[in-house]
Amino acid sequence: MSRKGWLIGGAVVIVVAVVVALIVVSVSGGDSSGDASSPAETKGGTEVAALVKGLPQADFAIGKPGAPVTVREFIDPQCPVCKAASEKTIPGIINGPVKDGTARLIIEPLTFIGSDSSSGALAIAAAAQQDRGFAYTEVLYANQGQENSGWATDEVLTGIAAATPDLDVEAWKTARTGDAAANAVFASSDRGTAAGVSATPTFVVSGPGGTKVITGAVESSEVNSAIEAVS
């Protein structure tokens, strides 16, 4: 073989060896980083505790039970825009009309994105049995993973339960697999269909003055104006 032929052969062998080494490092590195990332730190517990402090919570709702206006927020646990709404829209509604008794906010979990949506929605419904549906939802959004990546594992959802203020984790675990949680999620889905919800988040604001529907992670002032308009 020519000298260049030998050079080519040698270079190709070296490159193949380098690629194999990279793959080996990738596989072993993948294992160790998987171990490190699995007991993920749960975020948002403190913030949500401050948000809900002193407000009446019941089932999926937060706010005075007799409030003239009801805001139903249709969400999917996986939807990134719902996470954005949780950060941008919700605090202004809670600290405004919910706190002053004008409105009550009710979480309506839908499950259209994928299997992580279903496990997330059931986890919310289980927390709702302890009147912590809203609080659990907000902590969940602080820990949301990539859509359909399988992020909503038992471990992550339990971590969220533990970080949710005033939630009995053991009772929540039992409730998660029960029929009541599933039926609550089905009921939300039915209400979503009835209201013509085709995207999340959708805020359905209803009061004595009628109903207004707002979609997206809007400014909280937009929802608050709607609350004022129908109250």
Place this chain on the structure above:
Amino acid sequence: MIGGGCATVQNSDYAQIAGVSLSYLGFITYAVMLVSALLPGFLGRLLGLITGVGGVLFSLWLLYAELFLIEAICPWCMASLVVMILALAVGIWRIIAAGDLRSDDGAPPDGMDRAGAAGT
């Protein structure tokens, strides 16, 4: 779910090697390929061939990882695999067309076959 597949792949444990994002490795590989295409002579051809070989092999590993380990397909990675295969084909063609595999004594093109057999 095109975007979803890529997000899943990019967030998987396989998207990094020892903390280095594969995007950087890919970028460097394509940059070396560009340099190899501009370099005249045997060095350019050799660089083009080995980046093609390395790129195709690594992309095939990623295809395997996406299909069987991550269980999500990112179309952009697949596009990159196709580009790598084309680049390898060009790299091989450059080597053959330039006669790098022929014997040094300047034998005619059929000497290529002889060179393959006459290893000693």
